[in-house]
Amino acid sequence: MKYNFGAGPCILPQEVFKQASQAVLNFNDTGLSILEISHRTPEFEAVVDESVRLVKELLGVPEGYSVVFLQGGASLQFSMVPMNLLNSDQAAAYLDTGVWANKAVKEAKLFGNVNVVASSKAENYTYIPKDYEVPADAAYFHVTSNNTIYGTELHKFPETAVPLVCDMSSDIFSRPVNVADFGLIYAGAQKNIGPAGVTVVIVKDELLGKVDRKLPSMLDYQVQIEGGSMYNTPPVFSIYVSMLNLRWLKSKGGIAEIDKENAAKARALYEEIDRNPLFKGTCKVEDRSRMNICFVMENPEFEKPFLKFTEDLDIIGLKGHRSVGGFRASMYNALPITSVHRLIEAMQDFAEKNK
Amino acid sequence: MKYNFGAGPCILPQEVFKQASQAVLNFNDTGLSILEISHRTPEFEAVVDESVRLVKELLGVPEGYSVVFLQGGASLQFSMVPMNLLNSDQAAAYLDTGVWANKAVKEAKLFGNVNVVASSKAENYTYIPKDYEVPADAAYFHVTSNNTIYGTELHKFPETAVPLVCDMSSDIFSRPVNVADFGLIYAGAQKNIGPAGVTVVIVKDELLGKVDRKLPSMLDYQVQIEGGSMYNTPPVFSIYVSMLNLRWLKSKGGIAEIDKENAAKARALYEEIDRNPLFKGTCKVEDRSRMNICFVMENPEFEKPFLKFTEDLDIIGLKGHRSVGGFRASMYNALPITSVHRLIEAMQDFAEKNK
Numbered sequence: 001m002k003y004n005f006g007a008g009p010c011i012l013p014q015e016v017f018k019q020a021s022q023a024v025l026n027f028n029d030t031g032l033s034i035l036e037i038s039h040r041t042p043e044f045e046a047v048v049d050e051s052v053r054l055v056k057e058l059l060g061v062p063e064g065y066s067v068v069f070l071q072g073g074a075s076l077q078f079s080m081v082p083m084n085l086l087n088s089d090q091a092a093a094y095l096d097t098g099v100w101a102n103k104a105v106k107e108a109k110l111f112g113n114v115n116v117v118a119s120s121k122a123e124n125y126t127y128i129p130k131d132y133e134v135p136a137d138a139a140y141f142h143v144t145s146n147n148t149i150y151g152t153e154l155h156k157f158p159e160t161a162v163p164l165v166c167d168m169s170s171d172i173f174s175r176p177v178n179v180a181d182f183g184l185i186y187a188g189a190q191k192n193i194g195p196a197g198v199t200v201v202i203v204k205d206e207l208l209g210k211v212d213r214k215l216p217s218m219l220d221y222q223v224q225i226e227g228g229s230m231y232n233t234p235p236v237f238s239i240y241v242s243m244l245n246l247r248w249l250k251s252k253g254g255i256a257e258i259d260k261e262n263a264a265k266a267r268a269l270y271e272e273i274d275r276n277p278l279f280k281g282t283c284k285v286e287d288r289s290r291m292n293i294c295f296v297m298e299n300p301e302f303e304k305p306f307l308k309f310t311e312d313l314d315i316i317g318l319k320g321h322r323s324v325g326g327f328r329a330s331m332y333n334a335l336p337i338t339s340v341h342r343l344i345e346a347m348q349d350f351a352e353k354n355k
Numbered sequence: 356m357k358y359n360f361g362a363g364p365c366i367l368p369q370e371v372f373k374q375a376s377q378a379v380l381n382f383n384d385t386g387l388s389i390l391e392i393s394h395r396t397p398e399f400e401a402v403v404d405e406s407v408r409l410v411k412e413l414l415g416v417p418e419g420y421s422v423v424f425l426q427g428g429a430s431l432q433f434s435m436v437p438m439n440l441l442n443s444d445q446a447a448a449y450l451d452t453g454v455w456a457n458k459a460v461k462e463a464k465l466f467g468n469v470n471v472v473a474s475s476k477a478e479n480y481t482y483i484p485k486d487y488e489v490p491a492d493a494a495y496f497h498v499t500s501n502n503t504i505y506g507t508e509l510h511k512f513p514e515t516a517v518p519l520v521c522d523m524s525s526d527i528f529s530r531p532v533n534v535a536d537f538g539l540i541y542a543g544a545q546k547n548i549g550p551a552g553v554t555v556v557i558v559k560d561e562l563l564g565k566v567d568r569k570l571p572s573m574l575d576y577q578v579q580i581e582g583g584s585m586y587n588t589p590p591v592f593s594i595y596v597s598m599l600n601l602r603w604l605k606s607k608g609g610i611a612e613i614d615k616e617n618a619a620k621a622r623a624l625y626e627e628i629d630r631n632p633l634f635k636g637t638c639k640v641e642d643r644s645r646m647n648i649c650f651v652m653e654n655p656e657f658e659k660p661f662l663k664f665t666e667d668l669d670i671i672g673l674k675g676h677r678s679v680g681g682f683r684a685s686m687y688n689a690l691p692i693t694s695v696h697r698l699i700e701a702m703q704d705f706a707e708k709n710k
Contacts, residue, residue, distance in 0.1 A: 002386045006393050009591055017379055017388045024376035031357045031669075033372045035550040035596065038361050038672065071426035072573055075587035079571035089415065103572075110569050191589055195390040197552045197590030214465050216434035217458075218427055232430035233545055235552030236364055237592060241390065264556065314386075317393065 004340040005007050006317030007148055007292060007330040008170065009190040016244045016334075026027050033239050039233055059172075061202055062180045068221070069229040069239050070199045074169045076219075077186040077199060078104040080158050081165055082111035084221050085184070086139045087211050091115045093138040093162070095232060097154075098125045098147035099323070100167065111213075112139065124324070125150040127284035138162045140183055140207075143206050146171035149321040151294030152287040153326065157181060163207055171291045172200070173249060174333055175259045183207050189227035191291070192333045194242030197235045249333065258333050265340045266290035272344045278302060278351050282324055296326030302354065303327075310346050318343075358694040361672030362503055362647060362685040363525065365592050366547040367543045369597045370479075371689075378501050378595065389595050394588055394710050402595050403584050409601035414527075416534045416557055423576070424584040425554045429455065429524045430573075432541040432554060433462035436520055439576050440539070441467035442496045442566050443622050448493040448517070453480045453502035454678070459522065465496065466568075478681070480505040482639035495538055495562075501526035504676040506649030506683065507642040512536060518562055526646045527555070528604060529688055530614045538562050546646070547688045549597030552590045604688065620686050620695045621645035627699045633657060633706045637679055651681030657709065658682075665701050673698075 020034075027034040028043055032215050037044055052067045057069040061067060070076070081104075086092045090112050094105045095117035108114045116140065118129035125147060134141045135153060142161040148151045148170045157164065163183025172187040179185065184203045190196040201221065208222050217223045217231065229239070270288060273279045273295045283293040297303050303326060310318055320326040329343060359366040370682075382389040383398055392399055403704075407422045416422060425431070435521045441447045445467050449460045451474035463469045470493065473484035480502060490494045495518040501508045512519065518538025527542040534540065540560045545551040556576065563577050570588065572578045579586050584594070607613060625643060628634045628650045637649040652658050658681060665673055675681040684698060 004387060004391055009391060009393060009588065012388070017390065020390065020552060021379035024372055032671075033357060033367070034670070035364045035372065035375065036359055036361070036364060038364060039551065050559060071428070071431070071590075073426070073587045076571075076573045077425070079573060107571055107573075110571060114667045129458055144415045155493060195592055196394065196588045216431075216462055216465060218431045218434060218462075232428045233551045235426075236589065237550055237595065238552055316387075342704065346529060 001314065003315040003342050004315075004317055005315065005329045005335070005339070005343070007321075007328060008332075009196045010246055010330060010332050011334045011336045012194070012241070016241060018206070019244050031337060032045045034237055039230055039236055042279070044236060047243050048234070050113035050298055051227070051239055051246065053342065054243065054250060055200060055202070058246060058249060059177065059179055059202070064206065065179060065202055065204050066225045068201050069234060069242070070201055070224060071197065071235055073199055074100065074186060074188040074198075075103065075200065077167065079110070079220070080106035080219050081140075081184065081186070082108040083213070083215055084211060084220055085163070085165070085207060086112035086169065088112050088137045088213070091135065091137070093117050093134045093141040095129065095132070095143045097120060097144050097152060098150050100147070100169075101119045101142075101144040101325055104142055104144070104167065108142070117141075125152065125318045126282060128152050128154055128287040134158070134160045134162060135160050140165045140261045142167070145188055146289050146291050148292050148330070150283060150324060151289045152283050153289035153291065155287070163204070171289070173255060173258070174262050174291060176255050189238060189242055193236050194245045198242060220329065221278040245334075261337065262290050262331070263332065265335070265337050266293065268337070268340050268344060269293050269329060269331070270297070272347055276347055276351050279347065282326065291330060291332060293329045293331060294320060294324055294326065304348055309350050310343070313342070313346055315343055356669065358668075358670040358697050359672055360670065360684045360686065360690070360698070362437055362676075362683060362695070363687070363689050364551045365685060366689045367549070367596070367600055368603045368689045371596060371603055373668070374599050375596045386573070394585055399591060400596050406598040406601065407584070409598065409605060410555060410557070410671055413601060413604060414532065414557070420534060421580045423556050423579045424589060424597070425556055426552065426590055427577060428438070428551075428554055429522055429541060429543040430458065432522070432556065433459040434465070435574050435576070436495075436497065436541070437463040437466035437538065438568070438570055438574055439566060440518070440520070441560060443467050443568070445494040446470050448489045448496040450484065450496070450498045451476060452483055452499050452507060453470050453505050455502070455522065455524075456497075456499040459497055459499070462672050464637065465498070472496075481505065481637060483507050483509055483642040489513070489515045489517060490558070492514055495520045497522070501644050501646050503647050503685070505638060505645045505679060506647045507638050508644035508646065510642070518671055526644070528610060528613070529617050529646060531610050544593060544597055545562070549600045550593050552593035553597060596649065600689075606654065609681070616692065617645050617686070620690065620692050621648065623686060623692070623695050623699060624648050624686070627702055631702055631710065634702065637681065643654055646685060646687060648681055648684045649675060649681065649685065651675070661705050664705050666698070668701055670698055670701060678682055
């Protein structure tokens with residue numbers, strides 16, 4: 001048993017692993033592997049239908065929105081969003097809160113004008129800028145809800161007159177959001193949705209079909225929506241495991257319940273970081289992420305020994321991203337609070353040993 | 356035990372299913388699921404390295420070519436090929452041998468001029484056109500090596516002065532090809548490579564970097580090559596299972612050996628189709644595919660009863676595509692010859708019962 005604090009692809013519930021493993025041998029008692037069934041079988045169409053239904057139900061997606069499962073990760077969405085929503089003579093507004101937001105900006109520039117309304121880059125993205133204005137004529141305003149590398153999170157989404165587009169890759173399904181406030185939400189699966197290889201897009205239908213350019217079919221949200229996530233062969237297994245994981249979330253009580261657990265997990269670890277004299281957080285307190293908790297040591301010389309100490313306890317994935325250093329404890333939905341307690345205990349034991 | 360003749364996603368070797376199932380619980384004795392490991396771990400980097408190495412070794416990919424694993428299926432390649440290889444003032448030549456070739460043509464038109472040098476559409480794609488000329492100034496010539504829906508296959512690749520681009524989705528790794536004859540080869544995994552959700556691209560490096568347009572990073576072969584198939588989070592599980600399947604192919608003796616098996620399987624079934632008075636093939640004999648064997652019944656009224664008859668024997672996936680009708684026996688690498696014998700026996704038994 002490992003305590004997997006990896007930033008993603010990340011831990012999923014053990015029961016999901018068991019069900020997925022079984023389906024690779026025999027899917028739904030068909031006598032066939034989930035890997036050898038046609039995506040056009042009623043059995044797999046039921047998987048896609050249930051996956052879409054679970055996304056809608058768990059997030060409370062209102063009428064007028066479509067949900068599709070695509071390939072290419074959030075990185076392909078960086079291009080698909082402007083391709084589908086931004087005419088070349090228009091400008092889109094972006095909030096620069098980290099490397100991923102920055103990449104989204106870069107890709108959007110190929111399709112229209114980009115107005116970066118604010119950036120925290122000068123302070124290594126340790127906070128979320130809040131003092132900015134979004135031009136009323138922007139085609140949309142793009143934000144990143146959680147910044148995996150730096151450990152910051154938008155705890156309050158901006159109110160804008162223009163459609164809000166959000167990369168929710170690393171905190172979707174971790175807390176309630178009001179989908180009606182968004183024009184488009186996208187998320188790579190590999191944190192709180194399922195395994196790598198599939199991306200969820202939730203889009204307000206009325207925003208589509210308005211750009212002048214002709215779109216490649218695979219990159220056209222309308223084509224993908226009409227195809228019901230099966231314009232071409234979908235990533236069958238990744239969608240199936242996502243369905244299992246969303247079923248698990250529903251069985252736990254849905255987002256209301258996981259929200260409480262995530263709050264408790266984050267509270268416990270931040271309390272220890274703030275209490276334990278050996279450690280300190282790296283971000284502005286009000287912008288601290290509940291998914292990725294970044295911290296360093298007051299004495300950097302302790303960092304290697306502490307990492308070794310935790311690894312010996314089967315606590316893994318704790319090394320911080322090179323652009324921040326120190327440690328990052330990623331605590332997605334499936335990480336049990338017992339793992340957090342194990343880490344806190346390790347921090348205390350290490351402090352005790354190094355008094 | 357089912358006899359899975361499905362057109363794809365399709366049967367893979369039983370031992371691959373077993374290994375994949377095990378890795379979902381415990382990958383390489385890491386104590387972690389293959390679904391929860393970071394793609395940046397040495398363990399997964401080894402998987403990508405081995406997968407690339409196996410593609411190169413099994414196909415005999417020469418120096419000067421890169422191999423990458425991408426997302427989006429062949430359908431996204433329909434756009435990526437012209438985006439990367441065709442300037443807007445140039446023309447590319449295409450051979451229209453079926454619905455998929457046709458879709459490739461449609462997507463290419465967004466990026467430059469398209470010259471369809473020949474088409475068998477008027478005869479419902481029952482043969483491969485051979486009498487055509489490829490303009491010497493074409494940016495490339497695009498062909499589809501095997502046409503899943505119609506059951507035709509290019510048994511001899513055209514010799515051209517321009518780079519040959521080939522969609523090999525449904526017969527890659529089924530027979531020897533001389534990669535040096537191609538500028539670019541692409542293939543969705545879900546036939547002879549692995550599970551759906553990953554696409555293999557083999558490209559001659561010197562063809563890249565020559566178009567004028569700016570490319571979205573995710574759609575730029577050079578970016579993907581530089582990223583070593585990990586510009587962003589790759590479809591971890593689909594790559595892993597592809598590696599297992601390529602290992603299996605290598606252990607069987609590689610393409611030389613599977614080529615013989617595929618020949619024997621196809622010969623046996625075509626012989627029965629040609630011998631049994633109830634059945635007839637749908638394609639020109641010289642262009643018959645070894646992967647997808649399409650046939651109908653002399654008396655169409657027998658088709659429903661025959662399908663029912665086979666399904667009762669656990670022979671599945673035999674229904675022909677609606678645009679051809681009748682039956683399609685897909686016989687990819689992993690389909691054992693015993694399954695073919697079972698089908699032939701069923702054809703004979705049915706004929707006996709309906710004399």
